[in-house]
Amino acid sequence: MLNIDSLQNGIVIDHIKAGTSMMIYDLLDLGELDCCVAIIKNARSEKFGKKDIIKIDGDIDIDLEILGFIDSSITVNIIRRGVIAEKKELELPKKLKNVIQCKNPRCITSIEEEVDHIFLLGGDKKYRCAYCEQEFHPGPSR
Structure with missing residues (x-):
């Protein structure tokens, strides 16, 4: 052991x-x-x-x-x-920084490489991009 x-x-x-x-x-x-x-x-x-x-x-x-x-x-x-x-006790964080990426091709995070990927937790317990408000959907790629 x-x-x-x-x-x-x-x-x-x-x-x-x-x-x-x-x-x-x-x-x-x-x-x-x-x-x-x-x-x-x-x-x-x-x-x-x-x-x-x-x-x-x-x-x-x-x-x-x-x-x-x-x-x-x-x-x-x-x-x-x-x-x-x-x-x-673990809770959903109110803000995620550089943990998940925005999948919106028009988002500034897709265009500018140095911009942090920031997502905010909404009242509906879903994360949205701080820049374009694209909702995060978990999937096979992060």
């Missing part, structure tokens, strides 16, 4: 859909951190069959809001002194 030490202080992102932990690693810019980050892929899960887990060692502050957009079944545990001190 693989042994990953328990954390004294840090963050555990659990119940990640199997195979998607590297996408989360990239979206959260975890490669930029100067601390130990462990990615456990295809761990056994009674609930999902398989799951991924990310453990981040250290008392750090990162924006985890994007996780609510990726998958609402993800759980986030804040570890302090070796125990779970806080469980974060």
Whole structure:
């Protein structure tokens, strides 16, 4: 059995859909951190069959809001002194920046390369481009 030490202080992102932990690693810019980050892929899960887990060692502050957009079944545990001190509830973020792209060919984001792709959450729980108001529809390509 693989042994990953328990954390004294840090963050555990659990119940990640199997195979998607590297996408989360990239979206959260975890490669930029100067601390130990462990990615456990295809761990056994009674609930999902398989799951991924990310453990981040250290008392750090990162924006985890994007996780609510990726998958609402993800759980986030804040570890302090070796125990779970806080469980974060995930919600849909009000704003997404450079996570999804506008598919409108006339949108400024399609014409200008340096423009950030910004989507805002509407009252109907749908994301729309901040520039052209094109509604985001999830599909095979992001």
